[in-house]
Amino acid sequence: GVLDDERVVAVKRLDGILQGDAEFWAEVSVIGNINHRNLVKLWGFCAGNEHKLLAYEYLENGSLDKILFTSDGELGLVQRYNIALGTAKGLSYLHEECLEWVLHCDVKPQNILLDDHLEPKVTDFGMSKLFKDIHGIRDIDGMGFSKARGTR
Template identity: 50%
Template sequence: MRSSEVWAAEEGYRVMTSHFRMYSYRELVKATERFKHELGWGGSGVVYKGILDDDRAVVIKKLENVTRNREEFQDELHVISRINHMNLVRIYGFCSERFHRLLVLEYVENGSLANVLFNSKILLDWKQRFNIALGVAKGLAYLHHECLEWVIHCNLNPENILLDENLEPKIADLWVRTKLLSRSGSKQNVSRARGTIGYIAPEWISGLPITAKVDVYSYGVVLLELVSGKRVFDLIIGEDKTKVHEMLKKFIKMICYRLDNEKSLWLAEFVDFRVGDEFNYLQAKTLVKLAVSCLEEDRKKRPTMESIVESLLSVDLARS
């Protein structure tokens, strides 16, 4: 057989041992009605909605500017095929024919957290916000601590957190942003990874090696936004995005002072006014304190995602 046929046969064998499969380009053309239903532009290419032959709604992403050769592409797919967690967008399969590189992903009904939280499409109550914080933490903890390889997302933000029909969070955009680190200690060069201004850790700019703590930093920013209902740029004073780390550091110092000296008064004002008084004080304080620890300048002082999950679970029973 030709090399492409051998590769296809190998993939076919792997499909039988997992729920991850290879799709033909023709199948995906049919599913999307010739790529008619465009959903937008993702971090790696154009995204379309499709309906598979089994009537399953999916998202089909055309990967643009894929520089990986077939062997690298296959290696990364092999890792991604084993990633399965309720708080991560499921990748059902892929297409790799000639120059076509496409991913078939789970369709998540309510779109991004950014759209829901900042555009008032749906008013999230306190329980829903806390559940989103917990779900995202669980998803990141799975990537950082439970996968066979360490997986770093590298671009966590509200646009890459999707909400399903029950408003359960699912972390998206794993393909283009995911970086893999061997547990044996040998590290892949992840210095090329790109993040989003406002969510990237300070070591990113200083050129230090990227570790899982960059995701912890991004998670801290997301926590502040979940509690306050405001974008990070609306929380900090000043519009110069190049100084966001400096401004955010001052903001965190102010939060620490107020938490210690103003007790519940400031916290009640910081929580999104749309929630009103319907929030759990202990949980709110825990989220803000976790955000502060996640945003430590020294990454060694930031908590792990495993410890964050434990902290959240400890106050989960305190839901009002």
């Protein structure tokens, strides 16, 4: 689609999501505020009674799997390294630098998009998990994980 300001967007329709409205709004709020060069930007959303839509920046070269797994998709060693490094930087930002801990939970070549300079951007946070970091304890399905920010 195209927005009023002429930005081209990729629209994702979320059908049958299991989370309630409160969880959806919390996720949109967190993901909408994430800003990193290796993460796809959420530019808008629409939440009606029947459908929930997310509008993301559109990336010209599509997903990494289309380049990796096609005969004409030759990537050199330097390009592969830069894609791997950019992907790792995006995931590291989600795991280490966000105020709320974001686990992607579905990292695969189909969820790594490439811009016109083959810069990778991690996408598809529909499977993401958001966890509050309270006093260094992150709660995942009732299990506590201790993590001091800045440590490995």
